[in-house]
Amino acid sequence: MAKRTSKKSNGTARLSKQDRHTLAQLTELAHSVVRAAERKRDPHLDIPARSLSNVRFNKSRRIIEMGRNTNRRHLFNLNQAKSYMQTLLVAAGCKQLIDQGKTTSIRGLYYMLKHTIKGTKEETFDDQSECDPVIEDLEVLVRCLREELHLYAQKKGDMVGPLVLVDNGDEIDCSRMGSGGYGIPSIVEPERIQFKKCTADFVLHVEKDTVWQRFNEDKFWKKHNCILTHGGGQPPRGVRRLLYRLHHELGLPIYCLLDNDPWGYYIYSVIKQGSINLAFESQRMAVPDARYLGLRSKDFRECELSDSVKIALTDTDRKRARQIAQYPWFAHKKKWQKEIQQLLENDFKLEVEALISKDISYVTEVYVPERIAAGDFLD
Amino acid sequence: MSTAAASSRKRRRSAEQLAAQGRDISVSEFFAKNRHLLGFDNPRKALLTTVKEAVDNSLDACEEAGILPEIWVQIESLGGNRYRVSVQDNGPGILKKQIPLVFGKLLYGSKFHRLRMSRGQQGIGISAAGMYGMLTTGRPVKIISKTGPRRPAHYYEIQIDTRRNKPEILNGRGQGVDIPPGEKGRQYMEQHGIHWEDVPHGTRVTIELEARHQRGRGSVEEYLEQTAIANPHVTIHYTDPDGQQRTIPRSAEVLPPEPKEIKPHPYGVELGMLSTMLKQSREQTLSQFLTRSFSRVSQSVAKKICETAGLSTRARPGRIGRHEAERLYQAIQQTRIQAPATDCLAPIGEQLLLKGLHHVVPGQFYAAHTRPPAVYRGNPFQIEVALAYGGAAPTRKVSRELLEELLQESDARTLRQFLIHTFNGIGADGAERILKASGLGVRKVPAKLRKAEIDKLHQAMQHVNPDEGQTMTLIRYANRVPLQFQQAACAITQAVMNVNWRSYGLSHSRGSLPAGPVTVVVHVASVWVPFTSESKEAIAPYPEILRELRLALQAVGRKLGMYLRRRARVKQQEDRRNLFLRYLDEVATAVSILDNTDKDHLYQLLLEVAKRKTAEADMKLDRSGRLVGPEEELQDESVLIVEDRPELWITRSSNGQQAHGETSETED
Numbered sequence A: 001m002a003k004r005t006s007k008k009s010n011g012t013a014r015l016s017k018q019d020r021h022t023l024a025q026l027t028e029l030a031h032s033v034v035r036a037a038e039r040k041r042d043p044h045l046d047i048p049a050r051s052l053s054n055v056r057f058n059k060s061r062r063i064i065e066m067g068r069n070t071n072r073r074h075l076f077n078l079n080q081a082k083s084y085m086q087t088l089l090v091a092a093g094c095k096q097l098i099d100q101g102k103t104t105s106i107r108g109l110y111y112m113l114k115h116t117i118k119g120t121k122e123e124t125f126d127d128q129s130e131c132d133p134v135i136e137d138l139e140v141l142v143r144c145l146r147e148e149l150h151l152y153a154q155k156k157g158d159m160v161g162p163l164v165l166v167d168n169g170d171e172i173d174c175s176r177m178g179s180g181g182y183g184i185p186s187i188v189e190p191e192r193i194q195f196k197k198c199t200a201d202f203v204l205h206v207e208k209d210t211v212w213q214r215f216n217e218d219k220f221w222k223k224h225n226c227i228l229t230h231g232g233g234q235p236p237r238g239v240r241r242l243l244y245r246l247h248h249e250l251g252l253p254i255y256c257l258l259d260n261d262p263w264g265y266y267i268y269s270v271i272k273q274g275s276i277n278l279a280f281e282s283q284r285m286a287v288p289d290a291r292y293l294g295l296r297s298k299d300f301r302e303c304e305l306s307d308s309v310k311i312a313l314t315d316t317d318r319k320r321a322r323q324i325a326q327y328p329w330f331a332h333k334k335k336w337q338k339e340i341q342q343l344l345e346n347d348f349k350l351e352v353e354a355l356i357s358k359d360i361s362y363v364t365e366v367y368v369p370e371r372i373a374a375g376d377f378l379d
Numbered sequence B: 001m002s003t004a005a006a007s008s009r010k011r012r013r014s015a016e017q018l019a020a021q022g023r024d025i026s027v028s029e030f031f032a033k034n035r036h037l038l039g040f041d042n043p044r045k046a047l048l049t050t051v052k053e054a055v056d057n058s059l060d061a062c063e064e065a066g067i068l069p070e071i072w073v074q075i076e077s078l079g080g081n082r083y084r085v086s087v088q089d090n091g092p093g094i095l096k097k098q099i100p101l102v103f104g105k106l107l108y109g110s111k112f113h114r115l116r117m118s119r120g121q122q123g124i125g126i127s128a129a130g131m132y133g134m135l136t137t138g139r140p141v142k143i144i145s146k147t148g149p150r151r152p153a154h155y156y157e158i159q160i161d162t163r164r165n166k167p168e169i170l171n172g173r174g175q176g177v178d179i180p181p182g183e184k185g186r187q188y189m190e191q192h193g194i195h196w197e198d199v200p201h202g203t204r205v206t207i208e209l210e211a212r213h214q215r216g217r218g219s220v221e222e223y224l225e226q227t228a229i230a231n232p233h234v235t236i237h238y239t240d241p242d243g244q245q246r247t248i249p250r251s252a253e254v255l256p257p258e259p260k261e262i263k264p265h266p267y268g269v270e271l272g273m274l275s276t277m278l279k280q281s282r283e284q285t286l287s288q289f290l291t292r293s294f295s296r297v298s299q300s301v302a303k304k305i306c307e308t309a310g311l312s313t314r315a316r317p318g319r320i321g322r323h324e325a326e327r328l329y330q331a332i333q334q335t336r337i338q339a340p341a342t343d344c345l346a347p348i349g350e351q352l353l354l355k356g357l358h359h360v361v362p363g364q365f366y367a368a369h370t371r372p373p374a375v376y377r378g379n380p381f382q383i384e385v386a387l388a389y390g391g392a393a394p395t396r397k398v399s400r401e402l403l404e405e406l407l408q409e410s411d412a413r414t415l416r417q418f419l420i421h422t423f424n425g426i427g428a429d430g431a432e433r434i435l436k437a438s439g440l441g442v443r444k445v446p447a448k449l450r451k452a453e454i455d456k457l458h459q460a461m462q463h464v465n466p467d468e469g470q471t472m473t474l475i476r477y478a479n480r481v482p483l484q485f486q487q488a489a490c491a492i493t494q495a496v497m498n499v500n501w502r503s504y505g506l507s508h509s510r511g512s513l514p515a516g517p518v519t520v521v522v523h524v525a526s527v528w529v530p531f532t533s534e535s536k537e538a539i540a541p542y543p544e545i546l547r548e549l550r551l552a553l554q555a556v557g558r559k560l561g562m563y564l565r566r567r568a569r570v571k572q573q574e575d576r577r578n579l580f581l582r583y584l585d586e587v588a589t590a591v592s593i594l595d596n597t598d599k600d601h602l603y604q605l606l607l608e609v610a611k612r613k614t615a616e617a618d619m620k621l622d623r624s625g626r627l628v629g630p631e632e633e634l635q636d637e638s639v640l641i642v643e644d645r646p647e648l649w650i651t652r653s654s655n656g657q658q659a660h661g662e663t664s665e666t667e668d
């Protein structure tokens, strides 16, 4: 232990304010174990519940906030002992990362912590799917983002547009990124990324890479002077945090172009109000003013699409749609209720690519410009 | 065939003609034609039955005379399918004039006309064996019997005249030979090739017969082993046809209590029998008749019976009519009469049963239960059950070195034999499976195995679980005699299959024997065991007997259930303890990384909490389950729980003895 402390003193000098906060949170976790043990009590962790029932919609801030429900995890409970141990392992792992000023992917952390438990044939973690939820538990437990725990998820999401930024000291002109775009890192905190110059008028966020390619190829962002992003489906935190910063720091409106299905609605909901899973992050990620440009349930008729682009709703789709309609942040919005109602009546969903059936560049040259010009979006 | 059809046919013989043909059928002749009824259906069984009849008689005689039995059994192979069986005891011997009758006349016996618990009861056994030998080899039965140290030994060579059911003495000009005691006699025996274990008194019978010797199920070896379980007071010396000698020493130094002869109990007497008894009675009054002919009938009970029957206590028994007899019969059934005296039965007893079973069958858990005596048809009987459970198969625990040693010592001719005889309780089936898994030939000579082959064998032994798919081994006894055949036809088997073993933790489908590493021993003791046939192989299913069997089986079943549940619970507690402990070190390490706490100190603290927590959890289980205090309940005299010591069940051929419990000489 003594050795480790001396080594660490080097690292401590480089600790950022955020790091020191995170460390304090992690250490407190350890203190609670020691305190319980000294009083001969069964140590436990109170982990905020990550479920819809434990989130609250803050009407004035228009974001999801986490409620007070917690799940207690005991060390001396047959069903919880292992996950209790795993939680502390993850905490210790993160602390070591912070001490060393290193970051790793969540997969890296899994490998860092995976080993055979002494005197047994049992592994600390059987596979990564066992480790990932524990990381989320720790995030809500110590109220630190995974990035603050020096962890990042697999990078997905790209950006192009008239924006110059500095990433880790390197200046990057996002208008000169060729066909690939600037890969949005998972940590986009101001310490790491600073905006240098931006002339864009708005941000167009599309659901996935394929659609983003279409827009980039058609130089949509040049013609319409905007920043073009995608998040590879459900946008990772890096992308969400970047959208948040573009909106709040640069005052850019955010338009979302997503599939016309419950999944698209949900992506929009996460960008706009925050995720249910990590509700405590909402205040740093949610963009309540984000706008839903499309696709809309009415588009099949309005754009005169052919029957062949319809995809039938499944039972899960219908269930999800009804669930989303019940979300407090959609419940009182007539337009949204109509939108979802219409989807259910249509009984089919549409992908953004469906518009290509009209014309390869219909979506970039007609659909989006018209909708933006007309201010025809959901809010 | 219908009568109409019969009468329509032409008569072939007149009644007179038929009558002229009819004659007495000699019993001996009858049985000569129906040898299967006596257990001589095939050569293999004939060998067993011969040994068995002789040994049973020896044990009966010793016990009756109050002598701790020591028995010598020898089987010699005479080439071809001829064998010579000799059985000697240290019993009281037989009087000279009775010897020819005992061994040369069917249905001559001292046990038929009495109600007393004994192995033999019909007076057929040994003479039938002798007859079988004579019929198949033409050789006479040879008997030597000596009644005291200074008495001469009577030597007879006897044949049975099957037509007249009479003995025919071949030696000493039809008189037999008397061999004087002492040196002179010894010389005579030597000269005439007569073998005699030097005991002051006893009987030796020698029969030559056509037979086949094969080990395994239904063998002489099995019979002797099973006899040892139920008769822990007997020492058996056995020489097999290969000349191998083996002794199973007695584990108890006391004789079972002497069973007394009893009068019949009134409940068991049928109406016809009652009428006959009344007619033949010489008693003056009905009251006297009742009190003197039956057990457990006092003056007042007799009075009550008579009152209920509406008969005078002073009525003359001989004059009781048919209707009155029937009323008397009904009255007996309606009157409460004490159960028959129990001293007519000599149960093995829970303690000795446990001892005997533990002696021979490997296991971890043993339970025994002796029911109080009960009555069927006026015959007292008593059921005893013992059960052995579990025990890792000895084959799985043997080290590579020990195996090599055992192989070298072994004089078994095949690997199969080696496995069966060295590792007690694995059975032919288990041996077969091990050999199959090893890929070695069945016929390999154990002592000549190469290193690589020993490796293969060792691996196979460790991997094959001989208990797997094993069904309960059921060992049945009637009056301490093992019943090795007709298992399916026996009331005992029926009772075992009808018990719901699942509720005691065994897997079991109705109509079959339960599965698992279980051995159940059932002993039916009675003054008159109701066999289904003269070969004394299966017990008839009287409802009273089935009921007592069920109750006894359930009693041991419950104990087994308790044990198995306790074992499961202990395992659960252990699992819990391990689970907690497993993670403590990880947690302590993680915490020390996080806040520099002293890891070992924290570990100790957590360990204490863990101990408290486990104890609490264990308690909860006690309160919620129906397992309250099973430890106390199981700590009773009729239960034996032993450490799993598979090495005890390895028989080393170097000393020719079986490793038995604590007395064994095994190397760890």
Ligand SMILES: Nc1ncnc2c1ncn2[C@@H]1O[C@H](COP(=O)(O)OP(=O)(O)OP(=O)(O)O)[C@@H](O)[C@H]1O
Binding pocket: B053, B057, B058, B061, B089, B091, B092, B093, B094, B102, B108, B109, B110, B111, B112, B119, B120, B121, B122, B123, B124, B125, B126, B127, B128, B203
């Ligand atoms: N070894 C012996 N020592 C003393 N007496 C014996 C011996 N063997 C037989 N007897 C006597 O001979 C009698 C006849 O024996 P046998 O085996 O033929 O009939 P059992 O034993 O009475 O009945 P079962 O037919 O059921 O065997 C016995 O009742 C017994 O009195």
Ligand SMILES: [Mg+2]
Binding pocket: B053, B056, B057, B119, B120, B121, B123, B124, B125, B126
């Ligand atoms: Mg007999």
